[in-house]
Amino acid sequence: MLTDIEIAQQAKLLPIREIAAGLGISEEELEPYGRYKAKLNEALFRRLRDAKDGKLILVTAINPTPAGEGKTTTTAGLGEAMAKIGKKAVIALREPSLGPVFGVKGGAAGGGYAQVVPMEDINLHFTGDMHAITSANNLLCAMLDNHLQQGNELSIDPRRILLKRCLDMNDRALRNLVVGLGGKVNGVPREDGFVITVATEVMAILCLAADPADLKQRLGNILVAYTYDGKPVYARDLKAEGAMAALLKDAIQPNLVQTLENTPAIMHGGPFANIAHGCNSVRATKLALKLADYCITEAGFGSDLGAEKFMDIKCRLAGLAPDCVVVVATVRALKYNGGVPKAELAAENVPALEKGAANLAAHVENMKKYGVPVVVAINRFHTDTDAELKVIDGCCKSLGVPYALSEVFGKGGEGGVALAETVVAEIARTEGQRRFAPLYKDNLTIEEKIETIAKEIYGADGVTYGPAAKKALPDIRALGGDKLPVCIAKTQYSLSDNAALLGRPKGFTVTIRDLRLSNGAGFVVAYAGDIMTMPGLPKAPAAQRIDVDGEGMISGLF
Numbered sequence: 001m002l003t004d005i006e007i008a009q010q011a012k013l014l015p016i017r018e019i020a021a022g023l024g025i026s027e028e029e030l031e032p033y034g035r036y037k038a039k040l041n042e043a044l045f046r047r048l049r050d051a052k053d054g055k056l057i058l059v060t061a062i063n064p065t066p067a068g069e070g071k072t073t074t075t076a077g078l079g080e081a082m083a084k085i086g087k088k089a090v091i092a093l094r095e096p097s098l099g100p101v102f103g104v105k106g107g108a109a110g111g112g113y114a115q116v117v118p119m120e121d122i123n124l125h126f127t128g129d130m131h132a133i134t135s136a137n138n139l140l141c142a143m144l145d146n147h148l149q150q151g152n153e154l155s156i157d158p159r160r161i162l163l164k165r166c167l168d169m170n171d172r173a174l175r176n177l178v179v180g181l182g183g184k185v186n187g188v189p190r191e192d193g194f195v196i197t198v199a200t201e202v203m204a205i206l207c208l209a210a211d212p213a214d215l216k217q218r219l220g221n222i223l224v225a226y227t228y229d230g231k232p233v234y235a236r237d238l239k240a241e242g243a244m245a246a247l248l249k250d251a252i253q254p255n256l257v258q259t260l261e262n263t264p265a266i267m268h269g270g271p272f273a274n275i276a277h278g279c280n281s282v283r284a285t286k287l288a289l290k291l292a293d294y295c296i297t298e299a300g301f302g303s304d305l306g307a308e309k310f311m312d313i314k315c316r317l318a319g320l321a322p323d324c325v326v327v328v329a330t331v332r333a334l335k336y337n338g339g340v341p342k343a344e345l346a347a348e349n350v351p352a353l354e355k356g357a358a359n360l361a362a363h364v365e366n367m368k369k370y371g372v373p374v375v376v377a378i379n380r381f382h383t384d385t386d387a388e389l390k391v392i393d394g395c396c397k398s399l400g401v402p403y404a405l406s407e408v409f410g411k412g413g414e415g416g417v418a419l420a421e422t423v424v425a426e427i428a429r430t431e432g433q434r435r436f437a438p439l440y441k442d443n444l445t446i447e448e449k450i451e452t453i454a455k456e457i458y459g460a461d462g463v464t465y466g467p468a469a470k471k472a473l474p475d476i477r478a479l480g481g482d483k484l485p486v487c488i489a490k491t492q493y494s495l496s497d498n499a500a501l502l503g504r505p506k507g508f509t510v511t512i513r514d515l516r517l518s519n520g521a522g523f524v525v526a527y528a529g530d531i532m533t534m535p536g537l538p539k540a541p542a543a544q545r546i547d548v549d550g551e552g553m554i555s556g557l558f
Contacts, residue, residue, distance in 0.1 A: 004111050005557045008119035011260045019258050023090070023291045031253065033127045036118050039253040040266070040287060045211070048290040054088075055427055056289060056320060059298040059377075060307035060367070061328040062359050063502075064492050065336040070111065070379040070409060074328045074416075075298045077114030077408020078377075078423070080261040081416030082294055087424065090292040091116070091265040094280045094300070095130065095255070096123045097198045097272070099170040099535055102543035107557055112409030114416070116257055116265045120554045129206075130168045130197055130270065132251035136219075136244040137166045137202045143240045144224055145179065148188040156233055158190040160226040162516065164533075168197035172536030195533040199275045202244070204521035206252060207269035207281040208317055215252055216245040218520040223479070232479060234519070254284040261413050264291070273300025274492040275533050277309040277523070282318040294424075301492035303327060303363040304457050311370050312438045312453075313485045313523055321436040323427050325367045326419075328377045328406075329360050331384045331392065337503045346383040353388050357395045358504035362495060364399050366457050371435040373426045376403035377419050402426055442483060446473065446515070449486045450526055454510040458495050466513040469526070476517045481524045484517075490528035497529030 002010075016038045020030050029044035059078065061071040075091060082089035093116060096108035107123035109116045116122060125131070141163055148156060167174065174194035180187035197203060201222055209215035220236030227233060235241050254268040268284035271277050278300035279285075288295035299306025307325065315321060331353060332345040338356030340349055360376070367374045376396050378389070389405070396403040404422040407415030440452045447463070454460040465473075476482075488510075493499040496508045514527040537543075545556035 003558060004107070004115060005119060005555065007113060008115050008117050008260070009553070011117050013117055013258060014262050016256060016258070019262065019264050020256060023264055025291075030256070036257065037121060037127060038256045039127060039250060040256055041253055042212070045283070045287065048287070051290040053289040054293040054295055055323040056285070057294060057296045057324050057326060057423060058307060058310055058322045059296060059326045059328060060303040060363070061301070062333060062363050063302040063304070063337070063494060065333045066342045069328050069330055069333050071298055071328045072108055073110045073112060073114045073409050074326070074377050074379055074406055074419075075296055076110035076116055076259050076263075076265070077406060077413060077416040078326070078419055079263045079265065079296050080114060080259050080413030081408065081420035082296070083261065083263055084413045084417050085420050085424070087294055087420070088292045089263065089294040089296055090288040091259065091263060092280050092284045092288040092295055092297040093265060093267045094298075095126055095267050095270040097130065097196065097270050098124070098168045099196050099198070101557070102537070102546070103170045103535065103541055104538050110259075113260055113412035114408035115260050116267065117260060118257070120557060122257065122267065123557055126267075127250075127255050129251040129255070129268070132247050133200065133202050133206060134166055134168055134197045136247040137197070137200045139244055139247065140222070140224065140235055140238070140240045141165045143238050145187050147238055154233055154237060155227045155229070156225045157228045158188055161190065161192075161224065163222070163224045164192065165194045166197045166200045167194050170196065170535040170537045172534060175532065175534045193534070196272075196535060198270050198272045199533040201518045201521050203269065203271050204276055204518060204523075206248060207271055207277070207279060208314070208521055209252065210282065210318075212245065212249070212252055215248060216241050218522070219244045220520070222520040223517050226475070252283070254281060254287055263413075271300075273306035273309060275489045275531060277313045277487050278306035279310050279314045282314060282320075285320065286318070302495075303367055304495050305490070305492055307367060308439070308453060308457050309487055312440065313487060315436070316438050316485055317522055321434075322372050323434065324423055325370075325372050325374045326377050326423060327360070327363050327367060327374060328379055330379045330381060331388045332381055334360060339502070348385045348388060350387050350391060353391050356503060357391060359495070359502070360395060361399060362459065362504045364401055369439060369456060371437055373430045373434065374401045375419070375423050375426050376401055377406045378403060379409070380405045380407050438485075445482050446476065446486060446524055450488065450512060453486065453488055458510060459504065459506065460496065460508055460510045463510045463512060466511060468514040469512045472515040476515055476524060479517055479519065481517050485523045486526055487518070487523045488526045488528055489531045489533070491531060497531075
């Protein structure tokens with residue numbers, strides 16, 4: 001059996017100019033990065049500004065488990081399947097972060113015969129967007145510390161600096177540190193730390209910016225610190241936004257690639273959904289809507305994270321409205337949610353599946369609250385039995401949602417035809433009936449917004465606030481934070497803020513330990529439980545299995 005990377009390396013890719021031409025994109029609207037990837041420039045945005053939009057399909061999933069759900073694989077396969085049934089589709093995905101690639105998860109370009117390629121490029125340096133974001137964030141940090149060193153004209157309080165440096169790598173040793181040591185010439189000593197690049201506000205801004213001008217304005221609005229007398233200090237006060245925008249000049253342009261079956265895919269931006277808003281860029285999604293009849297996008301982790309933020313942050317701020325939500329699940333993952341150890345998931349276990357199906361029910365019911373039709377995609381494994389699939393059938397019927405078995409991992413687009421037909425039919429059936437609306441109103445307080453998400457999406461009894469969160473609230477309110485949506489950072493493994501509570505937990509409260517205003521991005525971040533913005537590597541990181549031979553052929557990347 002071939003590995004993901006072996007399948008990708010045997011693929012017959014079309015030159016990116018041919019993929020672009022198939023979408024009606026001219027040479028002048030394309031900035032090639034080699035033969036198989038390219039940037040899409042402002043000329044294309046200008047030409048398509050008034051073009052009609054296609055239908056927007058969001059792919060999400062149940063809570064992730066070690067068994068895997070195959071959300072990106074389903075997204076890529078659904079795009080390929082649309083072509084099989086004669087529909088024009090463009091996939092819109094996030095770019096992978098190097099942290100998970102070298103950590104536990106591995107790559108994020110799909111799997112099997114439903115992948116986005118060139119897989120090695122996408123999972124490693126791609127077109128340099130992550131590096132540009134890292135540089136822009138760290139430039140702002142350097143300018144802030146330089147301001148302290150050069151006399152601190154703004155009277156910035158070093159104890160109230162909100163900004164952290166970043167690195168696109170899992171490196172727990174950098175979470176907390178002290179900078180400026182070694183004498184006066186080396187700067188002002190203060191506590192600092194690193195977050196992973198995808199957790200930075202710069203990443204969020206890139207993904208929510210409408211155009212280069214909006215990008216620069218948002219960068220200038222980043223709240224970096226407070227003065228000794230409690231006044232806010234923004235990136236624009238340091239005169240940093242122009243240089244930061246210059247570093248991001250190319251990164252703000254979406255990237256065009258393709259699937260194994262040459263379906264167009266736009267990959268742009270990569271915020272994690274557990275510590276950020278978890279969606280690809282607004283520009284990429286809007287461009288895909290202009291280029292095709294169907295834009296198929298995904299949001300990270302389970303629907304309680306990525307999809308909630310897609311609906312309540314991205315759609316709210318960008319004026320988008322999804323036409324259908326696809327919730328991906330596997331029999332194996334549902335059995336895991338029902339208490340079956342990972343080593344025993346291949347064996348039939350109907351009682352555990354029935355218990356674990358409560359997790360699927362929660363995600364479907366949550367998505368229905370947004371007024372959008374829902375389709376369930378069962379990412380099928382060869383170990384799934386007829387008795388187990390019968391449980392899924394009964395669960396979906398009781399929820400009143402259509403479902404389809406998906407075999408895109410092993411069969412590519414052909415294995416997703418039933419899913420594509422089901423999605424298209426559901427969109428057609430609900431035409432004129434869809435009433436999309438975010439979960440909460442803009443005029444609610446920060447606490448009311450957090451409580452709404454905790455109760456309606458997580459199933460919590462309520463919310464408690466730690467000392468740091470209580471202390472931050474007045475300052476955030478004073479700066480207009482009550483007008484903004486909230487982005488809750490929490491574990492992806494449970495509907496709760498406790499990773500150990502699987503299935504559909506009840507009788508818990510969500511603890512918000514801290515709050516931060518992402519003023520440039522346009523939302524308030526609430527940190528729940530023990531979630532961290534700089535992950536660590538596992539005992540045996542994926543990096544140990546990755547290699548390259550003398551001919552430049554990469555192996556071990558999955």
